[in-house]
Amino acid sequence: RDKEIDLVIGIGGGSVTDAGKAISAMIPHQDSIINYLEGVGTKKTNGQKIPYIAIPTTSGTGSEATKNAVISRIGEDGFKKSLRHENYIPNIAIIDPELMISCPASITGACGMDAFTQLLEAYVSTKANPMTDALAYSGMKHMKDALIPASTNNADDIGIRSKMAYGSLMSGIVLANAGLGIVHGLASPIGGFFDIPHGTVCGTLLAEATRMNINKLKEKGIEGRISLKKHAKIGALLMGEESMKEGKMYEYLDHLITTLEHWTTSLKIEKLGKYRIKKDDFERIIYKTSLKNNPIHLSKEDIYQILKNRL
Structure with missing residues (x-):
């Protein structure tokens, strides 16, 4: 000063x-x-x-x-x-993607999962709008085939790194304008109570949180259908189909969850227990957790299950 x-x-x-x-x-x-x-x-x-x-x-x-x-x-x-x-x-x-080429694989993977989490959470957010949807979708389209290569055998490919950098930038823009969901709602108290990288928290929870959101949206019937379709559209994108085909919504939903699980495993994203988080900690974590702009209400029991499945 x-x-x-x-x-x-x-x-x-x-x-x-x-x-x-x-x-x-x-x-x-x-x-x-x-x-x-x-x-x-x-x-x-x-x-x-x-x-x-x-x-x-x-x-x-x-x-x-x-x-x-x-x-x-x-x-x-x-x-x-x-x-x-x-x-x-x-x-x-x-x-400048060249500055990211030397980023270690584990950090690239965890950070990439954070960016994708931000894109997906903003896309299905209750505050989403056509502009944020377009940017989030574009970010996920660029990242979907770059995340694993950037974290493994093509880390020095400037084209791959450029796609990751673009996706990350889009994630920042959309989170600022559409908000986030339960994954980031949990990341705040977990990151405050425990010395765990933010990307690891997001990466380890994303698949389980997405599964829980989809299951709860299905239970809502017609009320949950609009958000389910948005989730399915990303499942279709990850399947290589930019236009959803009639009658395949549930297949797309399953593919979204399966892909996120595959990424979590392939990138060796660590579980919460690695950072000395125990079941006894869940209550205080949940107490401090915000649903933010999650597409569906989750109960304390739902959030507990998400944490338990990644312990």
């Missing part, structure tokens, strides 16, 4: 991008960022900041396109909360 800094540049993954965003925002202030975090502090930021350039080196959070910086404090009373203002969107975002 006393160095007369004119510009902040964040080069790295989502945490680095958010940290740079927060630093640029807090330099003009004279107190702690804690005072301005949603759900933690009591002050409202005025949006004043130092100009900020975001240069992502992973394809995951899409933070280069969002107005919030997620700040974590890990522990018994931990949290993951946002510093948020329209003016906090980076002044410039430089998205």
